[in-house]
Amino acid sequence: MAKTIKAPRGTEDMMPQDWRLWRRIEETAREVFELAGYYEIRTPVFEDTNLFVRSIGEVTDIVEKEMYTFREGDSSGLTLRPENTAAVMRAYVQYELHKTKKFQKFYYIGPMFRKERPQAGRLRQFHQMGVEAIGADDPMLDAETIIVAVDMYSRLGLNDVAVNINSIGCNDCRPGFRDILKGRLEEQRGELCGLCDKRMDRNVLRVLDCKEEKCGKIAADLPSIHEHLCPCCATHFEEVKKSLSMSGIDYVVDDHLVRGLDYYSKTVYEITHHSLGARSTICAGGRYDYLVEEIGGPPTGAVGFAAGIEASILALKNAATGDGDNAGPAPDIYAVSISKECKADCFNIVNNLRAAGISADMDFEDRSTKAQMRTANKIGSKMTLIVGPDEIEKGAAKLKNMESGDENEVEIEKMAEFIKELNL
Ligand code: ATP
Numbered sequence: 001m002a003k004t005i006k007a008p009r010g011t012e013d014m015m016p017q018d019w020r021l022w023r024r025i026e027e028t029a030r031e032v033f034e035l036a037g038y039y040e041i042r043t044p045v046f047e048d049t050n051l052f053v054r055s056i057g058e059v060t061d062i063v064e065k066e067m068y069t070f071r072e073g074d075s076s077g078l079t080l081r082p083e084n085t086a087a088v089m090r091a092y093v094q095y096e097l098h099k100t101k102k103f104q105k106f107y108y109i110g111p112m113f114r115k116e117r118p119q120a121g122r123l124r125q126f127h128q129m130g131v132e133a134i135g136a137d138d139p140m141l142d143a144e145t146i147i148v149a150v151d152m153y154s155r156l157g158l159n160d161v162a163v164n165i166n167s168i169g170c171n172d173c174r175p176g177f178r179d180i181l182k183g184r185l186e187e188q189r190g191e192l193c194g195l196c197d198k199r200m201d202r203n204v205l206r207v208l209d210c211k212e213e214k215c216g217k218i219a220a221d222l223p224s225i226h227e228h229l230c231p232c233c234a235t236h237f238e239e240v241k242k243s244l245s246m247s248g249i250d251y252v253v254d255d256h257l258v259r260g261l262d263y264y265s266k267t268v269y270e271i272t273h274h275s276l277g278a279r280s281t282i283c284a285g286g287r288y289d290y291l292v293e294e295i296g297g298p299p300t301g302a303v304g305f306a307a308g309i310e311a312s313i314l315a316l317k318n319a320a321t322g323d324g325d326n327a328g329p330a331p332d333i334y335a336v337s338i339s340k341e342c343k344a345d346c347f348n349i350v351n352n353l354r355a356a357g358i359s360a361d362m363d364f365e366d367r368s369t370k371a372q373m374r375t376a377n378k379i380g381s382k383m384t385l386i387v388g389p390d391e392i393e394k395g396a397a398k399l400k401n402m403e404s405g406d407e408n409e410v411e412i413e414k415m416a417e418f419i420k421e422l423n424l
């Protein structure tokens, strides 16, 4: 036999038994997003590489080493999207929505691609669902996105998520804070991990949330950004907190919370679930007031989040919300043909039932009547339809209730109607 081919490293197949939960998550997300006035948008899975370089930032993990880029067309090539915010903003600018209707709310659900080192909970093709509210600076909008995310998790049965929020300032106050951090860290530079040593020159704020113990200890003594926010950012942050409290959202201010993407400003947040250990973030978001400008549009305030679907699923499973792996309900009717001659009639009846909106299936492997009956039992259909020559002669078939064992001979013409009246 030829050598088998496996799915690429860092990818997962979603098999039928996984889909029930996936669907519930996606349906719940759609419902909650639409309740709050967000509209679905679907952008391509690949974009001009420049879009990500310009928006996410040249010296971020994603752009430096995690992008799947291929050459085609212009010199920068194309890249499989590592996240969806930049693409949504690209569409906003491309269709000049700022001219027609500046304020827009979008949501998306779909696959993202990052060439990360394969490890537990990290995939190279993973999925995110997220919202983007574009065209307003209102701090209540920051709060709205957090409320929407919390509501989504709560409807999914995940009530014990933690909301961590912070402000990382704006172009007025952040550079000053960066200088302060750099000044403070300069003497201890030798004690930082290799990555943080690099971060010193590129994005010193990221030292604040380094997961290395030694960096964490050093970071604990660093000044808080909250003492260095400009009045505008400080007021904005106060308003966000006020709106959250007013809405009954429990949150924790974590002044070391910063995000890995360059485009954030002011509010940043993460929603975590305690069951996930070190990688506990299931949803991450914040404000990105400079992003639209960065990709060629006018200054436009915007805020949003991206929730990791796989991470959310892990949390749901850990929280034992009752969602197991289950391929979903079996067809209500399983049709068994007694002999080869009846197979065509069986096929016809099954198709007619489906056309009438009744789920039905049958054997396609030419198996014995006994084996077909075994399948009917095993898959858990509610009724078995037995199609035999004697009944066919009379234009009928036998319908067996699998729970009670009751059998009825039913006219084929009236089969769909009869089954519908049973209210299975
Ligand atoms: P992290 O610190 O978890 O790497 P990030 O800053 O790279 O986060 P975002 O781009 O903000 O993450 O993505 C939001 C969420 O998407 C993450 O919290 C996580 O749940 C999920 N996610 C990100 N990268 C991956 C991946 N490679 N595999 C699976 N899920 C991912």
Ligand code: MG
Residues within 6 Å of the ligand: 260
């Ligand atoms: Mg990451």
